[in-house]
Amino acid sequence: MVMNFLKYFFILLAVIERKVIANIFANLQPDDGDYRHLYPKVCLSMGIKKHGHILPYSIGMIENLRYPKDRMHISFFILDECDDFNAIKDAKIWSEKMAKIYSSTAVFEDRDNWMEASLQWGRKKTCDYLFIINEDNILMKNVINQLINLTFVAVSPLMNDPFGKHSNVNGLLDTFFVERKKVGSQQVYYFNLPIFINIKSMDSSYLTFDSENVRNFHQTDPTQIFAHSAYSMNIPLFVDNKNFYGYVLDSNFYSPKYHKQLIGYFLANLISEKGAISFPYSNILNPWYPPSSSFGFDMIYVINLKRRPERLQKMDLIMKLLGIKYQVFEAVDGKALTNEDLSDLRFMPEYEDPFAKRPMTLGEVGCFLSHYKIWEDMVKQNYQNVIIFEDDIKFVVNSTNVLNTVMEDLMKTQLEWDIIYLGRKKMTPQGDEFFVQGHRYLSTLAYSYWTLGYALSLNGAKKLIKAKPLENLLALDEFLPIMYDKHPNTQWSKHFNLRDLKGYAIYPVIVTPERYTHDTGYISDTEASTIITIQKSKNQTNFKSIDIADQQSNMHAPTTLAKNEL
Structure with a gap:
């Protein structure tokens, strides 16, 4: 009883002190250039449970928050179940090196109730807002300002699993809210992390995560205790999805090994969509990469145009994150092909693109020659099997696991193969392909498009070259x-x-195009280039220029269906 009385007494004193200070400075105007009145003090505390490999990225997103660092206090709470000594070490290193940049930094260990300790820490720092998260939360840059603008005493921003399996409101709200088909602020009885609290509000002085601070409520779950304390004070709790606040990769649902892989897939897709600049690693902590592997292949090629270094930069990061060992192969640039280069080639006389109804483009010639030169290099180096990737691809979840499984099955069954599509667009109706007996992901192959990723055997390369x-x-x-x-x-x-090329396909596909034809930002160096016209009488090669915008508006109309055809 005495302890509870003292706690409430000190809370009351804090409220009175805040009111007195507010009255004293109520009529003062901020100095020119002073932005403190625009940015309330924010305390952000992160609980570290067990998966320290995500810290370089989740902390990297904290560093990228669009909020003045001198208006933020950052703390890390090492939870009891955390046995990752590297995570503890990283938290301390970061805290030490960033102490002068933020208002303060701290690392706390051996806290029985870390969420209550976070709340008391925020009050001690006299912060206006407290943001409690854990290491599984990947925050977007504007999250703090967006949550402040909601003007709630306590709110939890909706966080989605990037792969659509979980969210921080599982079991609390319907799928319409989770999928943002219903947008707004939904009142709930309780919520999970992350939690944003307005601790400058008078009502919030009675909020607590500690059962000793509430009457006749014998619960051990801090979030339930917090909900009860809010209910007792008539403080509504909300979950909000008006803005996109970030992602959650909840380590409670995954093994450490698979959690690491999911982080790689998530970041690889983020880079594919947003570019290498979106890679959210900390300036202090080194990013974690898995050991690199060739997955049983002699070589993995990545084809890249020299004038597209931004694509190679993206692919390099993606390959590191997925643990794929590769070698860059410089593509033949169709734009740079001369009349002399083209004079060595013979074009199929009756060829016409089935969709655009035109001859080949310089880009398509460059694409073919790039792959052809890899086939030649493979034969020269006597590589028994290789993978060929183009540089504008996106890997699906579990792609590397599936690739390992395919190789295991090939070794087990000793199946003869020449080419295996890793990603493709099927051009024929359903029902004419079948799974291969003894293989978990391998199917027979019908008429298909795309060479964005395929495996090739030495025998297959020889057959392709022999066909001239x-x-x-x-x-x-x-x-x-x-x-x-x-x-x-x-x-x-x-x-x-x-x-007689022995062809197969991985099903479902493990690589897709980075963008489809009608997606924003789609650029094709293959299709959107100069058309080649042949003057048959003199056997000369001439060029006809086509505007890229006109070209792209007419080419491959059915490609918009590609996502549904995979």
């Missing part, structure tokens, strides 16, 4: 189906006598 495609040149997307004898155009197929 540079003497009957057509788009690579059309050539490969001819070679595994699944192309519907028999007129084109008759130019290649041996069509």
